[in-house]
Amino acid sequence: MASDTLFQRITDYAHRADPYPLYAELRESRVARQEDGSYLVGTYHEIEALLHDPRISSDRRNRTVPDETEGGTEGLPPAFIGLDDPEHHRLRGLAMRSFGPPHTPGRIDAMHGEITRIVKDLLTGLRDKDRIDVVDDFAYPLPVTVICRLLGVPIEDEPRFRQWSDAIVAGIAPGPDEDPVERQRAATEARKTMALYLGGLAEKRRDRPSDDMLSAFVGGDSTDGQLTQLEIMTTSVLLLIAGHETTVNLITNGMLTLLRHPDQLARLRSDPSLMPRAVEELLRYEPPVQMLPQRTPLADIEVAGITIPKGVPLILMLAAGNRDPERFHDPDRFDPDRGDNLHLGFGSGIHSCFGAPLARLEAQIALNALLQHLDAPRLTEDPPPYRRSPVLRGPRHLLVERGA
Amino acid sequence: MRDEPCDGRIVIVGASLAGLRAAEQLRKEGFSGSLTLIGDEPQPPYDRPPLSKQVLLGMVSAGQTGLPQRGDLDAQWRLGVRAVGVDPIEKRVLLADGAEVPFDRLLIATGTRARPWPNPAEAALDGVFTLRTSDEARRLAERLDAGPRRVLVIGAGFTGSEIASACRERGLAVTVAERGPAPLVGALGGTLGALAAKLQRAHGVDLRCGVTVTALEGNGRLTGAQFSDGTRIDADVAVVALGAVRNTEWLAESGLAAGPRGVTCDAGCRAFNMYGIVTDDVFAAGDVARFPHPLFEYQLLSLEHWGNAVAQAEVAAHNMVNPGPRRIPHLSVPAFWSSQFGLNIKSVGVPTFSDQVVIAQGSLKDARLVAVYGYRGRVTAAVSVNQAKSLEYYERLIETAAPFPPAPGAADRIESPAPVPSDVPDPKMLSHGPTVALTGHLPDRRLTVVHPAH
Secondary structure, X not given: OOOOOXXXXXXXXXXXXXXXXXXXXXXXXXXEXXXXXXXXXXXXXXXXXXXOOOOEEOOHHHOOOOXXXXXXXXXXXXXXXXXXXXXXXXXXXXXXXXOOOOOOOOOOHHHHHHHHHHHHHHHHOOOOOOEEEHHHHHHOHHXXXXXXXXXXXXXXXXXXXXXXXXXXHHHHOOOOOXXXXXXXXXXXXXXXXXXXHHHHHHHHXXXXXXXXHHHHHHOOOOOOOOXXXXXXXXXXXXXXXXXXXXXXXXXXXXXXXXXXXXXXXXXXHHOHHHHHHHHHHHHHXXXXXXXXXXXXXXXXEEEOOEEEOOOOOEEEOHHHHOOOOOOOOOOOOOOOOOOOOOOOOOOOHHHOOOOHXXXXXXXXXXXHHHHHHOOOOXXXXXXXXXXXXXXXXXXXXXXXXXXX | OOOOOOOOEEEEEOOOHHHHHHHHXXXXXXXXXXXXXXXXXXXXXXXXXXXXXXXXXXXXOHHHOEOOOOOOOOOEEEEOOOEEEEEOOOOEEEEOOOOEEEOOEEEEOOOEEEOOOOOHHHHXXXXXXXXXXXHHHHHHHXXXXXXXXXXXXXXXXXXXXXXXXXXXXXOOOEEEEEOOOOOOHHHHOHHHHHHHHHHHHHOOOEEEEOOOEEEEXXXXXXXXXXXXXXXXXEOOEEEEOOOEEEOOHHHOOOOEOEEOOEEEEOOOOEEEEOOOOEEEEEEEOHHHEEEEXXXXXXXXXXXXXXXXXXXXXXXXXXXXXXXXXXXXXXXXOOEEEEEEOOEEEEEEEOOOOOOEEEEEEEEOOOOEEEEEEEEOOEEEEEEEEOOHHHHHHHXXXXXXXXXXXXXXXXXXXXXXXXXXXXXXXXXXXXXXXHHHHOOOOOOOOOOOOOOOOO
C-alpha cells in the first residue's frame, strides 16, 4: 500500500470510516500532485479562493485528457452542476425559479409542515421497534419522499430510481478496486434511463400541471427563457439525485456524530432550538459532500506556490478544508456552539449548493425528531459500515438500539 | 497615552454606523471605562442603504432600518444634540445645548450629509428633497406614495440612480438630469456608464445627460425645472442627489486637519492636527475620515461605503484601547454595492483609480459581467454586474498588484475585447495635491491661518 498515491488511499474503501488523518496529510502539502496528473487541494483558504476563481471550470470537457467519467458522445449533456457560466447561470436560474428566490422565496419555508409530517409518519412506523437502522428506516426515506413531492415524482417508483441513482453515484468517483469502464457505462446508461423517465413525467404535466417543479419546468412563461426538453431531463436527474443522496448522509453522519458525543446529544435533546447551529457544525465536521472531483483549470494557475497546469483534473477536498487549523480553531472538535463557522459543506462560489436551504431544514427537523423519539440511544457498531462512495460519504447502515 | 488604555473616558461623536460599530468593538476589546455617544439625530443608529431602495419602494418604513446592537454597550447616549466644537487642550466636546463632555480619547465619526441645492430659496420649495437621513427618506417616501406626476432626480450617481429606479418600479414618471455624459460615470467610468444609460432608458427614465438644472421653479410648491440646454419640464417632486458634504464644520477651531475633504488621519485612524502632527487621543472613522491607502499610492481616500465605515471603526476602536506596538492599520480593500434597474452592482478597489478597463467576464449585452480596472499596468478595481461570485478573485488581484489586463482564462469570458480607456477623472487628482492633502483645507486656506475665523 505504501506506493499508493494519497488520492488512492483516500478513495480506498478501507479508509472510508475515518479519512481525516489522510486529509491532515493532504493539508501539509497544501497542493498535492498525484501520479495520474491530477491535483488535490485540501486547505481552506486555497479551496475557497479556487471556488471563486473564474479560471476554474466545472465542465469536464475542458480536460486535456478526456477522463473516463465523461459520458461520451452518446451520453446526455451535463446538467448545470457540470457547466460554466453563462450557460450554468441560465439553467440554474431557470431551475431556481420554482424553488427559491427571487421568484419563489417561500417555497422551502412552506415545506416545514410537510417535512414534519413525513418525519412523524416515519417515526410512528418505528414506534415498536427496539432497534432501528437510521439509514433505511429514516434518513433515506425522508429526503426521497421530500424531493419526490417537490419535483412531482411518484414515490411508488422509488425502487426503480434507487437503482439508477446507485449506478450514477458509483460513477462520480471510482473506488480503485472496480472496473472503471464498466462502471461508467452503467452510470451513463442509468442516467439516460432516469432522464427518459423524468422527461416522460414532465411531458405528462404539460396538460395536467400541478404544484410541483416538473410542472413549472414545462409550464411557466417564456419571457425569461425556458428549459428545453433535454434540459428538463438533465436538470431533474440532477435535482432528484442531489436532493436525496446528500441529505441522507447529512442526517446519518449527524446522528452518528451525536451518538459519539452523548453530552451534546443530551443538550440538543433538551433544547431543540440549538439544532440549526449544530447542523452547521455537522456540515463542517462531517460534510456529506467530501470533495468536488470535477474541476479543471482553464489556465496555468498558481496555488500556494505550485503551478497547477491547464486542463488537469483538480479535486477540491472540502472535508479537508473544513478541518483546516489555519481557518478553524480546534477543528477536530465537534462544537455545536462554534461561532465562526463559514464551512465549505455546501461549497462556495457560483456552484454553491442549490438545495442548501432544503437540506438544512430537513436535517434540523429530522435530527430533532429523532432525538425526541429515541430514549438513550445506543450505537451497536462503531464505526458502522460505510457506503462505497468517497465523494458522497456516509454510513450504509446505522443500527441504533433504544436504551432500557 | 494612559498606562491603562482600557479605562478612562471615550467619547464618540457621530451615532451612525461607524460610531455604533466602534462602540461595540471597544467593549469587545475590553474597554471598561465610560463611553458616550453623541448624535445630532434623535433616533438610535440606523442603516442607510435601504433608504434609497426598500424604503422608497414602500417595502419597509424609514423607522424600520434601525441597526441591531451587538451586546450591551453600557454607553451614555446623547442623541438629538449636535456637537459644535472640540477643545483640544481641556479635552472636551462642546455641545449645541451648552453642555461640555470631557474625554480622554475622542472618536470623530460624524459622517456626511446630503449636499443641499445651492439656491436656498429654490431648495425651500415644497417638493424639493435630499436623501441622506431616515427622516428625509420618510418624507420622500410619503411624497412618492401621494403619486406625483413627475419626479426629477438631479444627479445620476448611485443615490440618484437608485432613487430613479425605485420611482420607475413604482410606475412614476422620472426625469434624471446628469451633468456628466452618463449615469454613474463619475464612480465607474465610461463603459459601465454607457450600460447604465441604456438600462435607465430601457426602464422608461427620461435621462438627460450633459445638462445641469439651472433653476427649480415654483411658487411655494415646485412646479418644474429649467435645464442648461434651454429645455424645461414640469415636475412636482425633485430629489437633489449631488453627493455629500462632510460634517467637519464643527471642527473648524479644533486645530485638527479637518476640512471639506474630511478629517485626515493616519493608517491607524489617528487624526492629524493642522500642522501634520499625529494626535494620540483623537481618532476618526467612517465617511468623515480620509486616510492613506497603500494600494492606491497612499493617496488620502475618503470613502462613503458601508463596509469602510464598519472596518475603519473597528480598527479605530482597537487602536484606541491598545498600545502602539499592538495597533493595526486600516488596509481593507474598498468595496461597495448598489441595486438599481434590476442590476446588482458590486465593486472592489477604487474604479476611479484607473486609466483602463476591460470586460474580463460576461458581456455588456447580457448586462452580466465583471469589468476590471487597471492603472499603469496593474489591477486596481473590479466591478461586477449581476455576477458577484468571483469578486473575491479580483480582490486578491488588487491586493497583490497583479498585472493589468488580467490573464485570460475566465470560464465565461465570452467577449475578449481589448482594454479601453476607463474615462474616469485623472486618478492623480484623487488627493488634490500635497498642499491640501494633509490638512483637508482648500488651497485658499493655508496653514498660516492658525485659528481660522468663521
